Amino acid sequence: LDQEAMAAARRRHGILTKPPGALGRLEDLSIWLAGVQGTCPPRPPGRIRVIVIAGDHGIAAAGVSAFPSEVTAQMVANFAAGGAAVNVLARQVGASVRVVDVAVDTPEPTAPGGVDGTAPPERYRIRRASGRIDQDDALTSAEVSAAFAVGRLIADEEIDAGADLLIPGEMGIGNTTAAAAVIGTLLDLEPAEVVGRGTGIDDQRWMIKVAAIRDAMRRARHAGNALSVLRVAGGADLAALAGLLVQAGVRRTPVVLDGVIVCAAALAAETIVPGARQWWIAGSRSPEPAQRFVLNRLGLEPLVDAGLRLGEGTGALLAVPMLLAAQRTLAEMATFDQAGVSSG
Amino acid sequence: LDQEAMAAARRRHGILTKPPGALGRLEDLSIWLAGVQGTCPPRPPGRIRVIVIAGDHGIAAAGVSAFPSEVTAQMVANFAAGGAAVNVLARQVGASVRVVDVAVDTPEPTAPGGVDGTAPPERYRIRRASGRIDQDDALTSAEVSAAFAVGRLIADEEIDAGADLLIPGEMGIGNTTAAAAVIGTLLDLEPAEVVGRGTGIDDQRWMIKVAAIRDAMRRARHAGNALSVLRVAGGADLAALAGLLVQAGVRRTPVVLDGVIVCAAALAAETIVPGARQWWIAGSRSPEPAQRFVLNRLGLEPLVDAGLRLGEGTGALLAVPMLLAAQRTLAEMATFDQAGVSSG
Structure with missing residues (x-):
């Protein structure tokens, strides 16, 4: 700075x-x-861009979420149509929303590609859903590198097109499970410390989720560096977000962090490129317990604490007016x- | 509701x-x-109005503030010119600012009168500075009634002119001392529990402030009802704010509460007209300790906690984007x- x-x-x-x-x-x-x-x-920021990274997770099949995997693709369509919470909150602060399908569980990519939707969407698609992390690796070595590179590409595309404030968001059934496993592994925490209620699961699903995170963390414990942790226990969405966050710093572009999934990627990004965090601020406090561990480690204090647990970028967007008030x-x-x- | x-x-x-x-x-x-x-x-609110109630306090002569009383009138001019923090934050949310001089320490009123500045400013001026509350009553009985009525008049004027969201604010050197004395009296607290650092006073001024609040509370203890407490230990600004807050409820118009001074008036208003609080939400958490006691009593939780201690209406304005996000x-x-x- x-x-x-x-x-x-x-x-x-x-x-x-x-x-x-x-x-x-x-x-x-x-x-x-x-x-x-x-x-x-x-x-004042002239072009605020929300980038929603969408991806499914094999772990959803274990029953860790209150919603079925098909919701991910349906919500991508909802983002594109402007009907989701992230679209509404983006309009309030004059931001625009881009959705990128890196690993949605459909045969073909569900979102158009590029800054203006004219690039081939295959460029951003890493695979069809990340692997089931309690049993298999989320990604291969080639895939995690490709996902990280896609995140960097997206940051470059956006910044080249004039974006001067980036809001990474996400959508993906099962992604709080992967985020918790990544955070638990990188910070050496217990599964029960990092597991949360996600979209609002009951006690039975919570037990299933703890077990899934425990198994994923056991597999990831000896993975090695942060990128390997993303490969074993994370997913294409988390790796892409980490790449995006690293590249934002390289390009000296400010970022407002969202909830626990973006924070999991931020923890990985800061581990991969120490100092990247100085380009970020924390938007909203998440009820997901794992987010607090990350923000403590990054030395970031959320601007807003309104109990949002939706992701998508909404928690970050809710804090943008405070940043604009500060500038003004x-x-x-x-x-x-x-x-x-x-x-x- | x-x-x-x-x-x-x-x-x-x-x-x-x-x-x-x-x-x-x-x-x-x-x-x-x-x-x-x-x-x-x-x-969505169509006309958001900030009403800054300006008034001086005789207690400033005791040395309770880091700033001299002349700053009140200077800041009224700053509000009128659009250069203060409240003006900047109002512009951000599309709100307009009205300043009312109820008791500034100048021979003539410092602000124009009425919704559009064409009414006689004398209509709103109760007196030249409220009394020095450690030794004298802040107001006479006639003055406290007149100030309360002026607050109701202002609310009516604004709502008749189309305001559908009111943001009461304030300016006045010494007003955190009066606010703390009113809150301490109405909630039967110790002076040291309610005294804060105001605009940023040192330890010596803090001791002077505690003594002033103690003396004012001793005088106000047997004052009787809440309006009498405003008369003995408050001031024309606090009484006008209380009238404004009561009338907002009568007119079913929502209000965002600001910092400790507005909250002192809100406590008095709710005591005078129980149930008025249902028309209010709390904007920002103030570092002034007395605000917390009021909000606990009113059952209100601030939307934002960003360490603002400026008053003017800024704490309320910082929370307005969250209300707009909720509506949207x-x-x-x-x-x-x-x-x-x-x-x-």
């Missing part, structure tokens, strides 16, 4: 018409944004001198 | 394309808004049937 721009932002906060520090976290956020953009005051106050408020106000 | 509209909102949340409850507090908020408006789905998701999301998604 640009230390000079951050110092200028701190100085400017001292001369705006308010007591020092009175804008709380808005001040920290605006200083961070100045550092990311390398300019003070920072500009630093850029638009009058100084003591300008307003003729005594500075105490 | 309209129970039928709320039941319809609950039912609608069950058929939108998301797991039940997955939007967390957004669901509660949207159900509340449906109840307030008496319709489901609720409409309930109104705009596709249902399972519409999107062809399996409901699990």
Whole structure:
């Protein structure tokens, strides 16, 4: 981050018409944004892009979710039609939504490809559903590398097309199970510590989910590096998200993190490229217990805690107005001198 | 609130394309808004109005603030010029800001009167600064009634002009001292429990502030009803805010509460007219300890906790995007049937 721009932002906060520090976290956020953009005051984001990475998981067959796998493809269609929560919240902040099918359980890709939907969707499709992680690897070595590369490609495409704030989201029945297994493995936690209720499962499915995560973690324990953990216990969606998050940092582009799935990918990304996290902020607190472990490790504190447990990017989008408020106050408020106000 | 509209909102949340409850507090908020408006789905607010009630306090002379009293009038000018934080955050959500001088310490009113600034400002001016509450009453009996009536008048003016979401704010050096004294008295707390750092005072001023609140509370203890507590230990600003909050409920108009000063007025308003609180939601958590006691008593949980301690209405404004997101998701999301998604 640009230390000079951050110092200028701190100085400017001292001369705006308010007591020092009175804008709380808005001040920290605006200083961070100045550092990311390398300019003070920072500009308002001009093109906010939500990228929903969709993928199915073989583990859904174990009965870990309240919803059947077919919902993933149905929701991809819902995203494309603009009817999902992520579309509604994106419209509120002037963001647009792209959906990428990396591993939906259908013969053909369910979403168009590229920034404008004109690229071949096969370019982004890694496989048809990731493997059943309690019994098999989620991906082959070639697949995990390809998925990671697709995530980097997507980030490059978006940033080249002008995106200056990225919101990675996801959709995929069973993906909280894979995310918990990845987080549990990378942070050496117990399965019961990281398992959550996902879309809202009952006690019986919760037991099944704990067992699935336990078995996946047992398989992943000696996988080796973070990419290998994604290969054994994660999936194409998580690997693509990790690649996207790494590349956002390479391209010095800010990111708002969403719920537990994006945070699992963020933990892997930071493990693969230490320091990547400085380009990210945390959007919303998730009720999924595993998210807290990741954010503690990354040193990130969510901006909003409203009990959202939907994913898709909605938790991140709900925090975007706070980032915009931070930018705006630093850029638009009058100084003591300008307003003729005594500075105490 | 309209129970039928709320039941319809609950039912609608069950058929939108998301797991039940997955939007967390957004669901509660949207159900509340449906109840307030008496319709489901609720409409987006069409005219959001911030009303900054400005008033000075004689207690400032005791040295309870880091800023001199002259800042109040200077900030009123800053509000009118659009340079303060409240103006910036209002612009972000499409709200407009009105400033009312009820007791600024200047010979003549510092702000224009009425919804559009064409009414005589004397109509709203109760006196030149409220009394020094550690030694004298803040107001006379006639003045506290007049201030309460002015608050009701303002609410009526705004609602008649089309406002459908009210954001009461405030400005006044010394007003956290009066607010703490009012809250401490009404909830029978210790001075040290309710005193905070205000605009950011040091330990020495904090001691002075505790003593001032202690003396004011001793004087107010036997004042009688809540309006009398506002008369003895409050001020014209707090009484006007209480009147505004009461009248918002009478007119069935929703309100987002701001920080500790507005919350002190809200506590008085709910004491005067029990049930008024059902028309209010809490915007931001304040670092001022007294706010927590009020919100606990009112049964309200702030939507945002970002460490803002500026007042003006900024804490409430920071929460408005969440209310808009709640309205929008309930109104705009596709249902399972519409999107062809399996409901699990």
